[in-house]
Amino acid sequence: MFPKPRQDLVPNTAAFERLPLVKATGFREYDARWLFPDEINLLGMEAVGLGLTTLMRKRGVPMRIVVGHDFRSYSSAIKAALTTGLLAGGAEVHDIGLALSPMAYFAQFELDVEGVAMVTASHNDNGWTGIKMGIDRPLTFSPDDMTRLKEIVMNADFGSYEGGGRYIYVPDLPERYMADLLKHPKYTRKMKVVVSCGNGTAAAFAPQVLSELGCEVIPLNCELDHSFPAHNPNPEDLAMLNATRDSVLEHKADLALIFDGDGDRCGVVDNTGEAIFADKVGVMLARDISALHKNAHFVVDVKSTGLFKTDPVLIENGAHTAYWKTGHSYIKRYSHENGALVGFEKSGHFFFNKPIGRGYDDGLVSAIAVLDMLERNPGKSLAELKDALPRTWQSPTMSPHCADETKYGVVDQIVKHFEDVAKHGETLAGQKIRELITVNGIRIVLEDGTWGLVRASSNKPELVVVVESPTSEANMRAIFAEIDKELANHPEVGEYNQKI
Structure with missing residues (x-):
């Protein structure tokens, strides 16, 4: 029986080599991101593969899945461990080798395969790894899917499995992808x-x-x-x-x-x-x-x-x-x-x-x-x-650091603050609030159309701030100053990666 993942293992120890390490926060809103090897080890990635086949079995989805990996020094090893877990769970694995994420999505159609598990940390800095995955093309996982996968993996709820998977290497998928374009x-x-x-x-x-x-x-x-x-x-x-x-x-x-x-x-x-x-x-x-x-x-x-x-x-x-x-x-x-x-x-x-x-x-x-x-x-x-x-005046995406464990709570407090400002008819950057959009964090829209957004990042330990004004650069900077001032009231919020 595959052991239950731990969250407290330390690299360069016997336990790290014998047991799976999987930090629960790596299961993000719709894909997975971990620092390797501090937050996940190779046995942990095997557990994720085994969990993915378990989820497919529970959902009644045929266990056929495309795997690929991006160009990082450790991505091939991560993919091999993931593949081991998929095979242990009985999956038919179609390995397309070094690939782009859209190449893996294309392979689902080209090879008539239901699932995808692309090993990539996308644009994250070196040291990060992750998986973009789905079992219903062309869609990738929803939060419900990720929550269920997290439960299966962290509880080692793999049920009965006997291996019996099948490995297929697809050497020409990049050429087929480029030919299609x-x-x-x-x-x-x-x-x-x-x-x-x-x-x-x-x-x-x-x-x-x-x-x-x-x-x-x-x-x-x-x-x-x-x-x-x-x-x-x-x-x-x-x-x-x-x-x-x-x-x-x-x-x-x-x-x-x-x-x-x-x-x-x-x-x-x-x-x-x-x-x-x-x-x-x-x-x-x-x-x-x-x-x-x-x-x-x-x-x-x-x-x-x-x-x-x-x-x-x-x-x-x-x-x-x-x-x-x-x-x-x-x-x-x-x-x-x-x-x-x-x-x-x-x-x-x-x-x-x-x-x-x-x-x-x-x-x-x-x-x-x-x-x-x-x-x-x-x-x-x-x-x-x-x-x-x-013409509009617009900021780049700005991301102040905020730990995964606290970022959603901080955003909830930010939302409440600006909801209270609007409720009491107070001004922001010298204007009344025209609209609050809270489908994802909060987007504060002022009378002249100037707006500012605060939300939690879906894949990194940070918040996301964006501002724009259709009237002037001064108004863009004014709403950013209001948001930045409120963020400063929260000690959990750290330095920005870039800032106007």
């Missing part, structure tokens, strides 16, 4: 594109695909290196954005496309070197797509710009947009279940449903959508398309 017609517009990968997994695939589609590719940090020597592969990270800006200006490129560590997100820098936050890219794409698909339905996360509701072009095209919880799994599921054409998330996860895509987030599909928009506007640069949007 390359069914797209080659571009007739000549476009010089900086492809910025931060030495992450996308470097093995993105430059080739975009080059074969007809782009002149300028590679930036496209040598695989799991130490990430230049910067973390995160399209929201200012170091990555600044390096990409410099390359665009040096090479006089038409744009840059920036990929995160596992290739499910795409960031954009325009021809002037200015980074376009992903929610603004979403508005630009929504304009383009809604011109082709009248009365289109979009879903965006609560961190995203208010332009999705107020943009005159979207209104003229009959587009309508719903705001929903931040998180790739939330937006993916809500878009799928509500028939949205596209779901957009400020972090750069975009979900194109039929007839454009299969419903999962794929940074290369997003990149192709941006290039399609330029192809359909041959006389305009990306900066001109961006400048055609109504």
Whole structure:
């Protein structure tokens, strides 16, 4: 019988080698993230694999599952341990090797397999590992799924299992994935594109695909290196954005496309070197797509710009947009279940449903959508398309540290504070509160449309703060000052990763 996981084991001890270590907080809202080896060891990852097969068995889902891993020094070993647990639980495991997360999602369709368990820490710093998983394509786990998996693993509630799994290595899945993308017609517009990968997994695939589609590719940090020597592969990270800006200006490129560590997100820098936050890219794409698909339905996360509701072009095209919880799994599921054409998330996860895509987030599909928009506007640069949007002043995503054990409680207190401010008719940044959106943390909307968001991060020990104003930079900074002042009242909240 597989032993019950512990949370107090220490590396470099006999117990660490004999028993599974799994920190319960690693089971996050919709995927799993742990520091390795401090929060999970290889036996712990076996327990997760065994738990996943147990959940599939209990749900009546055939135990066929795709596994892949990103390019980190330890990801292959993590995947091997996970696979051992899956095989012990009786699963048929289709191993696609080194992969992007969207490549694993594609494999579910290509191989006609129900489940996916992609070993990746996405854009997290080195030392992190995790799994993006699902058993109902194209969806990934919901909070209910994660809670049930956590219960099974932490209680060693594996029931009766006798192994008998089957291992299948799929050596050509990357080629099949790229061939599927390359069914797209080659571009007739000549476009010089900086492809910025931060030495992450996308470097093995993105430059080739975009080059074969007809782009002149300028590679930036496209040598695989799991130490990430230049910067973390995160399209929201200012170091990555600044390096990409410099390359665009040096090479006089038409744009840059920036990929995160596992290739499910795409960031954009325009021809002037200015980074376009992903929610603004979403508005630009929504304009383009809604011109082709009248009365289109979009879903965006609560961190995203208010332009999705107020943009005159979207209104003229009959587009309508719903705001929903931040998180790739939330937006993916809500878009799928509500028939949205596209779901957009400020972090750069975009979900194109039929007839454009299969419903999962794929940074290369997003990149192709941006290039399609330029192809359909041959006389305009990306900066001109961006400048055609109504002006707003917007912060990057800012993340003050807050422990996993306390972050949700802190957010609850923040929500109550601002609800009390609104209830008593008090002003904030010199204005009355027009609306409070509490579907995910709290989004405080002032009279002039200026807004600020505070929520708990779904996958790291931190909070998330975003602010925007359609009227002035001063109002954007004023609402941030109000939020920052309130956060300072909570000793659990630490330093920001970046701050306006």
